[in-house]
Amino acid sequence: MEHTAWAEIKLSALSHNLAQVRQCAPKAKVISMIKADAYGHGLVEVGKQLAPEADMLGVARLSEAQTLRNQGISAPILLMGTLLSDEALRYCATHRIALAIHTLAQARQVAALGIPMELWLKLDTGMNRLGLSEVELHQAHQVLSTAKAAHSLNLMTHFSSADEDSAPITTEQIDRFDRVANHYPNLSRSLANSAAIISAERSHREWVRPGIMLYGSNPTAIPMDLMPVMTLKSRILAVKSVSAGESVGYNGKWTASRDSRIAAIGIGYGDGYPRQLPNSTPVLVNGHRFPVVGRISMDICSIDITDSTLQINEGDNVTLWGEGLPADDIAPLANTISYHLFTGVTSRVPRLYR
Numbered sequence: 001m002e003h004t005a006w007a008e009i010k011l012s013a014l015s016h017n018l019a020q021v022r023q024c025a026p027k028a029k030v031i032s033m034i035k036a037d038a039y040g041h042g043l044v045e046v047g048k049q050l051a052p053e054a055d056m057l058g059v060a061r062l063s064e065a066q067t068l069r070n071q072g073i074s075a076p077i078l079l080m081g082t083l084l085s086d087e088a089l090r091y092c093a094t095h096r097i098a099l100a101i102h103t104l105a106q107a108r109q110v111a112a113l114g115i116p117m118e119l120w121l122k123l124d125t126g127m128n129r130l131g132l133s134e135v136e137l138h139q140a141h142q143v144l145s146t147a148k149a150a151h152s153l154n155l156m157t158h159f160s161s162a163d164e165d166s167a168p169i170t171t172e173q174i175d176r177f178d179r180v181a182n183h184y185p186n187l188s189r190s191l192a193n194s195a196a197i198i199s200a201e202r203s204h205r206e207w208v209r210p211g212i213m214l215y216g217s218n219p220t221a222i223p224m225d226l227m228p229v230m231t232l233k234s235r236i237l238a239v240k241s242v243s244a245g246e247s248v249g250y251n252g253k254w255t256a257s258r259d260s261r262i263a264a265i266g267i268g269y270g271d272g273y274p275r276q277l278p279n280s281t282p283v284l285v286n287g288h289r290f291p292v293v294g295r296i297s298m299d300i301c302s303i304d305i306t307d308s309t310l311q312i313n314e315g316d317n318v319t320l321w322g323e324g325l326p327a328d329d330i331a332p333l334a335n336t337i338s339y340h341l342f343t344g345v346t347s348r349v350p351r352l353y354r
């Protein structure tokens with residue numbers, strides 16, 4: 001194989017993880033979030049895997065919805081967090097793309113267009129990012145329910161802190177949502193992201209919206225049977241001896257305290273392996289953990305294999321995260337979250353589907 005750094009994507013793990021979503025929220029329909037290139041895993045491949053099993057696919061850009069349709073994926077799509085021209089709205093209406101409505105102006109624009117659409121009125125319950133206020137939601141509902149086209153209306157909100165164990169804001173957000181939703185008992189509702197699916201059963205309604213847990217990452221401390229979908233891999237490019245007192249990599253950020261065996265691996269921040277990762281970040285070679293030493297550079301980083309009892313050779317595979325090395329363990333070392341690791345894998349890293 002010619003690849004130096006690659007991401008193996010195990011599509012069957014998506015189905016396994018979706019089954020875990022259904023176990024957590026057995027009565028809910030599922031909007032599988034595949035925005036941002038399916039969290040870096042590949043929009044079309046993940047879309048094709050999940051379309052027959054998920055009830056709906058969730059994206060955040062019109063171009064993502066268009067790509068899915070152009071690739072023949074006919075599952076219902078929910079497009080969130082956009083501002084669209086009338087022409088784009090018409091495209092959505094004719095391609096079964098439902099739209100999240102987060103401003104009153106959007107509601108009026110859709111109403112004026114006069115084409116029936118599936119719409120999700122998004123209530124801002126405390127994230128203070130996107131969403132209608134309580135008053136605006138009532139107005140938007142009025143505008144759309146009396147519009148000349150018969151729109152299908154639903155209600156949604158998004159949690160700011162569901163990944164924080166028993167954060168009071170989550171309970172407040174559910175209560176605020178219910179106060180408004182109770183006016184519209186016939187509308188379907190959706191609140192829960194992955195963290196809430198796992199840890200806030202009270203938030204499960206007719207629909208849930210898992211993202212990160214589909215990709216095998218658990219944003220809560222509650223144990224879950226999730227399988228990693230992406231395993232980021234590279235190969236050892238060279239093995240060399242470094243004498244005690246010598247340094248490795250840019251700016252000498254690691255100095256050998258003993259005579260050492262150092263392996264250079266063909267992956268770096270140009271591939272999305274974060275430069276922030278410190279000395280001692282674990283990688284896997286032949287099933288054993290070894291520490292990163294020195295700065296991660298653009299194409300290369302180094303590990304200390306002095307303690308290896310096995311022969312390690314040029315060309316051996318290295319796992320940076322994934323099977324055997326959870327991304328949830330690596331992300332905090334770079335001061336970030338698994339979402340950021342996955343979406344940060346750059347386009348020069350081929351995704352190999354199996």
Ligand SMILES: Cc1ncc(COP(=O)(O)O)c(C=O)c1O
Nearest residue numbers: 033158193194195209210211212
């Ligand atoms: C509106 C909305 N719903 C659901 C999700 C899925 O969240 P998670 O990946 O935490 O499950 C996201 C992701 O950011 C989102 O923006």
